[in-house]
Amino acid sequence: MSEKRVLLSEKDLPTSWYNLQADLPKPLPPVLHPGTRQPVGPDDLAPLFPMALIMQEVSQERWIEIPQEVRDALTIWRPTPLVRATNLERALKTPARIYFKDESHSPAGSHKPNTAIAQAFYNKQEGINRLTTETGAGQWGSALSFASKIFDIQCKVYMVKVSYHQKPYRRSMMQLWGGQVTPSPSEETEAGRQLLAADPDTPGSLGMAISEAVEAAVTRDDTKYSLGSVLNHVLLHQTIIGLEAEKQFEMIGDSPDVVIGCCGGGSNFAGLAFPFVAQKIKGKDIRFVGAEPCSCPTMNHGEYRYDFGDTTMLTPLIKMHTLGHSFVPPGIHAGGLRYHGMAAMVSHAVDLGLIEPAEFHQLECFEAAQLFAATEGTIPAPETSHAIRAAINEAIRCREEGKEECIVFNFSGHGICDLGAYDKYLGGELEDYAYPKEKIAAALAELPQVE
Numbered sequence: 001m002s003e004k005r006v007l008l009s010e011k012d013l014p015t016s017w018y019n020l021q022a023d024l025p026k027p028l029p030p031v032l033h034p035g036t037r038q039p040v041g042p043d044d045l046a047p048l049f050p051m052a053l054i055m056q057e058v059s060q061e062r063w064i065e066i067p068q069e070v071r072d073a074l075t076i077w078r079p080t081p082l083v084r085a086t087n088l089e090r091a092l093k094t095p096a097r098i099y100f101k102d103e104s105h106s107p108a109g110s111h112k113p114n115t116a117i118a119q120a121f122y123n124k125q126e127g128i129n130r131l132t133t134e135t136g137a138g139q140w141g142s143a144l145s146f147a148s149k150i151f152d153i154q155c156k157v158y159m160v161k162v163s164y165h166q167k168p169y170r171r172s173m174m175q176l177w178g179g180q181v182t183p184s185p186s187e188e189t190e191a192g193r194q195l196l197a198a199d200p201d202t203p204g205s206l207g208m209a210i211s212e213a214v215e216a217a218v219t220r221d222d223t224k225y226s227l228g229s230v231l232n233h234v235l236l237h238q239t240i241i242g243l244e245a246e247k248q249f250e251m252i253g254d255s256p257d258v259v260i261g262c263c264g265g266g267s268n269f270a271g272l273a274f275p276f277v278a279q280k281i282k283g284k285d286i287r288f289v290g291a292e293p294c295s296c297p298t299m300n301h302g303e304y305r306y307d308f309g310d311t312t313m314l315t316p317l318i319k320m321h322t323l324g325h326s327f328v329p330p331g332i333h334a335g336g337l338r339y340h341g342m343a344a345m346v347s348h349a350v351d352l353g354l355i356e357p358a359e360f361h362q363l364e365c366f367e368a369a370q371l372f373a374a375t376e377g378t379i380p381a382p383e384t385s386h387a388i389r390a391a392i393n394e395a396i397r398c399r400e401e402g403k404e405e406c407i408v409f410n411f412s413g414h415g416i417c418d419l420g421a422y423d424k425y426l427g428g429e430l431e432d433y434a435y436p437k438e439k440i441a442a443a444l445a446e447l448p449q450v451e
């Protein structure tokens with residue numbers, strides 16, 4: 001019987017991130033300029049991001065060194081434990097071994113600070129002293145506020161107005177870490193003023209908040225914009241999760257047969273999975289399962305084609321699995337999984353048959369979360385519950401087939417700021433949403449014709 005918690009020491013913290021672009025059997029399709037529809041160059045992105053991150057975005061190098069300052073900041077909570085879910089295994093009577101990589105240990109309570117720290121560092125290094133971003137429920141805004149405080153730069157967060165009022169605790173976290181939080185749409189930007197003129201009572205949306213954050217970045221020289229998922233450099237920074245997990249499996253002489261993560265923009269899944277995808281490309285037999293909500297099934301039912309990353313069509317065109325930039329998903333509690341697109345690299349890997357998508361309803365995910373909390377203790381974020389549901393289903397399959405497989409999933413975050421959602425679940429007030437077929441078809445009909 002192996003140990004319950006597999007722990008690395010600080011000196012085992014990876015020294016480089018892993019770039020899957022170096023090993024893809026087919027290169028990624030280029031990102032296109034929204035106006036010219038030609039591949040974007042570094043100069044097109046320079047108003048938004050520091051050059052170091054733009055170079056990481058397009059890099060074909062397999063290993064990219066993690067700066068010492070970033071490693072120092074990451075040791076506030078890293079390396080994170082790989083935990084064997086022995087109590088969950090017993091409850092399921094499964095012969096499978098279930099492990100989870102526990103990313104809930106970070107200050108913000110999720111994997112998101114892994115990239116926030118790196119992004120804040122590179123901005124600071126290039127003389128930027130102010131970052132803008134958007135946040136929905138507040139996970140990303142709190143991660144970037146924390147990271148900005150560590151590197152002594154200002155952080156301006158446009159928070160979707162309805163969440164600003166509904167999620168006061170995430171707002172408090174951001175403010176404690178020095179973040180300036182503004183409900184969006186706001187009077188502070190031209191985009192916000194236009195949106196408010198059109199509808200003074202709008203609840204706001206992520207798409208609107210992105211428009212404000214981007215405008216606020218490009219109109220000031222000392223300010224850049226930061227994104228918490230989807231982009232190649234974000235996925236790169238998250239690979240520290242999988243690289244640590246690889247070492248932890250080596251230490252205990254085990255290795256995964258199935259690797260699982262929940263997918264919003266794809267960053268926590270990619271972070272755990274990509275180092276193992278490299279093993280698969282070299283011939284190892286591993287399955288990868290990306291878990292999505294049935295109400296926002298980007299990889300399961302979207303189309304793989306060029307689309308905008310935001311609702312207001314400001315961003316470059318990315319080839320990805322998409323439900324259409326105008327699609328507004330139902331209000332499930334896993335707010336971090338309500339994104340119309342999927343990271344280009346995850347989409348490409350799905351297209352190449354390296355990754356299988358799966359989809360789950362809200363209630364079966366909350367049931368899985370409750371079983372996890374009852375056996376392993378920690379209360380999962382609603383997003384994370386999708387990965388847990390997928391892992392439990394795989395473990396049940398192993399029981400039925402009598403197979404002793406090794407399953408690992410990414411425990412992307414805790415749910416201590418999401419207890420309102422659990423209240424509703426316990427009160428029997430939560431419902432499943434049907435697959436929004438007509439709305440998705442309508443949004444897909446609005447996609448730009450590129451190919």
Ligand SMILES: *Cc1c(COP(=O)(O)O)cnc(C)c1O
Pocket residue numbers: 110111112139140228229230262263264265266267268269336337381383384412413414
């Ligand atoms: C933001 C978030 C997600 C979804 O984002 P990805 O980029 O797909 O990882 C998942 N889990 C938690 C806890 C989050 O905060």
